[in-house]
Amino acid sequence: QVQLVESGGGLVQAGGSLRLSCVVSGRTFSRYPMGWFRQAPGKEREFVAGLIWSTGNTYYADSVKGRFTISRDNAKNTVYLQMNSLKPEDTAVYYCAADTLYRMTSVSDSARYNYWGQGTQVTVSS
Numbered sequence: 001q002v003q004l005v006e007s008g009g010g011l012v013q014a015g016g017s018l019r020l021s022c023v024v025s026g027r028t029f030s031r032y033p034m035g036w037f038r039q040a041p042g043k044e045r046e047f048v049a050g051l052i053w054s055t056g057n058t059y060y061a062d063s064v065k066g067r068f069t070i071s072r073d074n075a076k077n078t079v080y081l082q083m084n085s086l087k088p089e090d091t092a093v094y095y096c097a098a099d100t101l102y103r104m105t106s107v108s109d110s111a112r113y114n115y116w117g118q119g120t121q122v123t124v125s126s
Contacts, residue, residue, distance in 0.1 A: 002026035002115045004096050009120030012086055020081040022096030022117055033099040034079045035107055036070060038092035049081060050107030059107045086124045093119040
């Protein structure tokens with residue numbers, strides 16, 4: 001069993017920054033592909049960023065490219081999402097997700113991920 005626990009959400013003004021953390025625990029930690037997704041009220045969950053541990057490759061939704069950065073700390077079993085230049089439209093619940101089955105599908109495909117965190121709320125005021 002794998003547990004994902006997000007933290008770091010909150011209320012911030014437009015133009016501000018937040019850093020989300022996702023601690024991965026449970027069975028022996030491996031280099032799972034990881035993703036960040038978000039869901040705003042009344043909208044479907046959407047891909048934000050993804051990271052392939054084995055290669056270090058990162059992927060971003062067009063809406064966050066250049067503003068958000070996904071990174072990892074292997075020693076802390078943690079994945080981060082640094083969010084800069086935040087906009088009101090970034091307001092959502094943010095979820096991290098792990099693909100422990102190494103499915104060979106797009107990192108932006110939510111169906112790829114079999115473990116999800118509980119989510120952390122990010123609210124950006126205008």
